Amino acid sequence: MDYVNMLLQLLLGTNSPMNAVLRLLYLIGLWKILKKSGIPGWWALVPFARDYMLARCADREAEGRVTSVTNALTSLSGAISYAFSQGQWPEWMQLFAVLTTIVMGLTHILYYIRVYNGLIEIYGVRKIWIVPWIAFDFVPSLYWGFSDKYQPKRQVEELREDALSLFTGKDVAVAGQGLTVNMKERSVWDFFRKKYLLRDIHMSIRPGSMVLLLGGSGAGKTTFLNAVNGYEKAKAKVTLDGRDIYAEYKKMQYRVGFVPQQELMRGKDTVYSTLMDAALLRLPLEIPMQDLKKRVEDVMEVFGLKPVRNSLVEKLSGGQKKRLSISMEFISNPSLFILDEPDSGLDGVMARELMQQLRSIADQGKIIIVITHTPDRVIDLFDDVIVLAKDSHRTGRLAFYGTVEEARKFFGKQRMEEIVMSVNRKEEGGEGLADDFIMKYGEVRNG
Amino acid sequence: MGEKKQDMTQDSGYSIHRRYRGRLEQVGIYFGKLLRMFLYQNDWKVLPMSALVAGLVSIVIKNSFFVSMEGTLRGAFALACVGIWNGCFNSIQVICRERDIIKREHRSGMHISSYVAAHMLYQFLICLLQAALTIYVCRAMKVKFPSEGVITGNMLVDMGITVFLITYSSDMMALWISAVMRSTTTAMTLMPFILIFQLVFSGGIFSLPEWCSGISNFTISSYGLKCIASQADYNNLPMVTGWNTLVKLWGEKVTLKTTYGEALDFLAEGKSPLVDEFRAKKIGGIVTIGEAVDELRESPDMEEMRKKEFTAEMTVGEVVRMIGEDRVREMLLNKTAEASRIEDFDGGSDKILHYWQIFLLISFVFAALSVISLEFIDHDRR
Numbered sequence: 001m002d003y004v005n006m007l008l009q010l011l012l013g014t015n016s017p018m019n020a021v022l023r024l025l026y027l028i029g030l031w032k033i034l035k036k037s038g039i040p041g042w043w044a045l046v047p048f049a050r051d052y053m054l055a056r057c058a059d060r061e062a063e064g065r066v067t068s069v070t071n072a073l074t075s076l077s078g079a080i081s082y083a084f085s086q087g088q089w090p091e092w093m094q095l096f097a098v099l100t101t102i103v104m105g106l107t108h109i110l111y112y113i114r115v116y117n118g119l120i121e122i123y124g125v126r127k128i129w130i131v132p133w134i135a136f137d138f139v140p141s142l143y144w145g146f147s148d149k150y151q152p153k154r155q156v157e158e159l160r161e162d163a164l165s166l167f168t169g170k171d172v173a174v175a176g177q178g179l180t181v182n183m184k185e186r187s188v189w190d191f192f193r194k195k196y197l198l199r200d201i202h203m204s205i206r207p208g209s210m211v212l213l214l215g216g217s218g219a220g221k222t223t224f225l226n227a228v229n230g231y232e233k234a235k236a237k238v239t240l241d242g243r244d245i246y247a248e249y250k251k252m253q254y255r256v257g258f259v260p261q262q263e264l265m266r267g268k269d270t271v272y273s274t275l276m277d278a279a280l281l282r283l284p285l286e287i288p289m290q291d292l293k294k295r296v297e298d299v300m301e302v303f304g305l306k307p308v309r310n311s312l313v314e315k316l317s318g319g320q321k322k323r324l325s326i327s328m329e330f331i332s333n334p335s336l337f338i339l340d341e342p343d344s345g346l347d348g349v350m351a352r353e354l355m356q357q358l359r360s361i362a363d364q365g366k367i368i369i370v371i372t373h374t375p376d377r378v379i380d381l382f383d384d385v386i387v388l389a390k391d392s393h394r395t396g397r398l399a400f401y402g403t404v405e406e407a408r409k410f411f412g413k414q415r416m417e418e419i420v421m422s423v424n425r426k427e428e429g430g431e432g433l434a435d436d437f438i439m440k441y442g443e444v445r446n447g
Numbered sequence: 448m449g450e451k452k453q454d455m456t457q458d459s460g461y462s463i464h465r466r467y468r469g470r471l472e473q474v475g476i477y478f479g480k481l482l483r484m485f486l487y488q489n490d491w492k493v494l495p496m497s498a499l500v501a502g503l504v505s506i507v508i509k510n511s512f513f514v515s516m517e518g519t520l521r522g523a524f525a526l527a528c529v530g531i532w533n534g535c536f537n538s539i540q541v542i543c544r545e546r547d548i549i550k551r552e553h554r555s556g557m558h559i560s561s562y563v564a565a566h567m568l569y570q571f572l573i574c575l576l577q578a579a580l581t582i583y584v585c586r587a588m589k590v591k592f593p594s595e596g597v598i599t600g601n602m603l604v605d606m607g608i609t610v611f612l613i614t615y616s617s618d619m620m621a622l623w624i625s626a627v628m629r630s631t632t633t634a635m636t637l638m639p640f641i642l643i644f645q646l647v648f649s650g651g652i653f654s655l656p657e658w659c660s661g662i663s664n665f666t667i668s669s670y671g672l673k674c675i676a677s678q679a680d681y682n683n684l685p686m687v688t689g690w691n692t693l694v695k696l697w698g699e700k701v702t703l704k705t706t707y708g709e710a711l712d713f714l715a716e717g718k719s720p721l722v723d724e725f726r727a728k729k730i731g732g733i734v735t736i737g738e739a740v741d742e743l744r745e746s747p748d749m750e751e752m753r754k755k756e757f758t759a760e761m762t763v764g765e766v767v768r769m770i771g772e773d774r775v776r777e778m779l780l781n782k783t784a785e786a787s788r789i790e791d792f793d794g795g796s797d798k799i800l801h802y803w804q805i806f807l808l809i810s811f812v813f814a815a816l817s818v819i820s821l822e823f824i825d826h827d828r829r
Contacts, residue, residue, distance in 0.1 A: 284465035
């Protein structure tokens with residue numbers, strides 16, 4: 001009998017017959033709900049993992065991880081509490097079990113409410129459904145699971161028959177000069193499954209190019225840049241001027257400048273000190289102090305920071321902060337210069353001035369890769385365009401790489417913002433053509 | 448721009464085989480940065496704050512610190528708390544407030560160990576200044592420190608080192624918390640719990656149940672309390688609680704039940720001024736009470752009476768005066784002190800040096816933990 005109880009406790013989270021029946025009804029409904037979202041229904045029978053799977057249906061993966069873990073811990077602390085009731089245990093263990101039960105229980109409930117909210121949004125029903133979900137989850141579970149009236153707005157997995165043909169797997173030749181990227185995948189283990197952030201990206205960028213990186217929100221632009229500069233390594237070979245960035249990261253990191261989206265500088269430091277420290281950190285030890293100071297002065301002049309050299313960073317205007325942030329990386333004269341939205345928060349005139357400065361840096365033989373959400377006002381300054389798009393598996397893929405003109409022809413759009421819209425998902429207000437362009441580009445690459 | 452462009456290209460493409468600034472050189476860069484922050488970011492405010500806290504504590508402890516066991520225990524606890532408070536507030540926000548900046552700099556070649564070492568160095572100076580200020584303020588507020596110290600020969604220096612080490616180890620603990628927490632809000636939310644934990648589990652003020660008494664071994668407050676109490680020679684100080692309680696009960700009436708024999712013996716021995724005064728009183732102008740008592744004590748007719756009991760109602764004060772106020776006071780102070788001795792509070796250089804070593808160990812452990820925690824900074828979710 002004890003084994004039956006234990007099995008019920010493990011599978012259903014209860015060993016009272018009445019509750020077991022209710023849980024069983026809930027799980028039957030859950031099986032159907034998971035299936036509706038494109039997840040195998042048998043996950044409903046896997047304790048703890050089913051919480052995560054339900055959260056995936058609700059597009060609340062982060063919350064799903066918490067509900068799974070808290071559910072497991074609540075069960076564990078429940079078992080410990082039960083053990084306490086059977087015998088003499090130290091006081092501290094009792095205290096620990098009580099605290100764990102309270103904290104885990106509360107967290108579990110709060111995160112489950114978030115999951116239910118997500119589910120309500122995905123099914124496009126009224127918010128009032130949250131009440132039965134909290135009070136009698138077996139009712140909405142069965143009702144939503146079996147009724148055809150209730151359908152999720154989107155599937156977790158949308159598999160297409162032609163999905164495999166999306167992958168080209170074709171490496172580009174490593175160039176002696178410039179940047180070569182041959183990325184098979186950039187993935188992370190997300191709880192119970194491997195999640196692909198980026199896949200099948202191959203390109204070669206020649207020196208002196210100023211490249212625009214386009215893509216909708218979540219397409220993996222920043223992930224791509226982090227993988228290119230070696231900060232977050234992917235399953236890839238990335239070479240800069242023939243040298244492997246991953247293999248020689250410690251040495252190569254000084255030849256790659258990455259300017260983050262936010263101005264990550266200490267506001268209470270002066271402009272000169274900020275640049276001087278950046279120079280000390282990024283320039284080789286052999287450079288005499290006199291040359292190092294001269295370099296700081298030169299960079300300040302190039303970026304128009306001389307008038308504010310003794311000002312505190314926090315006192316600078318938005319444009320000056322951007323320029324300072326860029327100059328901190330530029331000080332080491334990198335061959336590859338990556339900028340994540342350098343024009344955010346700047347007006348049109350200032351943004352253009354900044355991009356013109358970047359153009360002139362590219363003209364010195366450097367590679368400049370820029371993410372911007374307002375590309376059309378400065379598109380004439382760019383040579384090439386990279387378009388990343390989320391495919392139906394929600395993986396970032398290369399939808400295009402080529403010159404600006406080629407991009408216009410490829411997508412049949414004049415403006416860059418229209419190109420982004422064409423590859424964005426429909427629920428994001430786009431045209432949902434990502435897979436089509438990914439395949440088209442693959443065909444072009446494969447000849 | 449054109450001419451500059453030319454200059455920029457000339458020195459492009461530094462060889463990747465060049466050497467860059469290593470850990471030691473980077474400590475200098477970051478130490479300089481922290482000193483600038485001290486000036487511009489108002490980090491100097493921790494100094495007047497520590498003086499203010501020391502002043503407030505001095506008002507409370509100045510009359511009894513180093514005077515009695517209870518006063519010394521309270522004073523030691525208060526001073527340890529001052530150190531913990533100062534240390535925690537020095538660095539609870541210093542890393543988490545610039546976490547994103549650290550990520551950026553780490554990407555540009557910054558060594559985490561250099562960054563933490565620069566903080567250790569900088570906080571060392573801040574804590575040193577705070578400890579000096581704390582001792583100076585205590586002196587200025589007329590807290591009476593004994594002149595001789597066990598380790599250096601000067602109590603002020605000894606006590607200063609202890610306060611510094613308590614502050615520094617707390618500082619390093621807070622530095623670690625700051626390295627683990629992702630935002631200043633979370634760090635500041637955790638802060639009261641850390642302080643309450645230190646306060647409750649110091650083991651000095653609140654008596655802990657046996658099952659959790661071991662936890663005090665993991666608190667800075669516990670070692671702080673022990674170290675200061677040892678330096679103040681706690682175990683050789685009197686305990687005044689018993690006597691003070693007795694004085695408060697001075698007018699309370701008590702009923703004494705004794706035998707005639709015991710009463711006669713007590714009056715015959717005359718060990719207090721009050722008894723002597725009583726013995727000197729004359730009865731009927733012929734004999735003194737003392738002579739009559741002695742006579743009765745020796746008399747064989749009293750043999751039977753000696754065993755008989757009688758009751759008398761007196762005040763506590765009368766009883767004490769009868770026994771002898773000084774005698775009772777001395778006995779109470781010494782006996783209660785003897786019963787309240789704590790082995791951990793024994794004076795002596797070995798013990799104090801041992802506590803100092805523990806503080807240093809705590810500091811280095813937390814600094815190492817900070818380095819380890821920050822090494823994972825690249826894994827922060829965006």
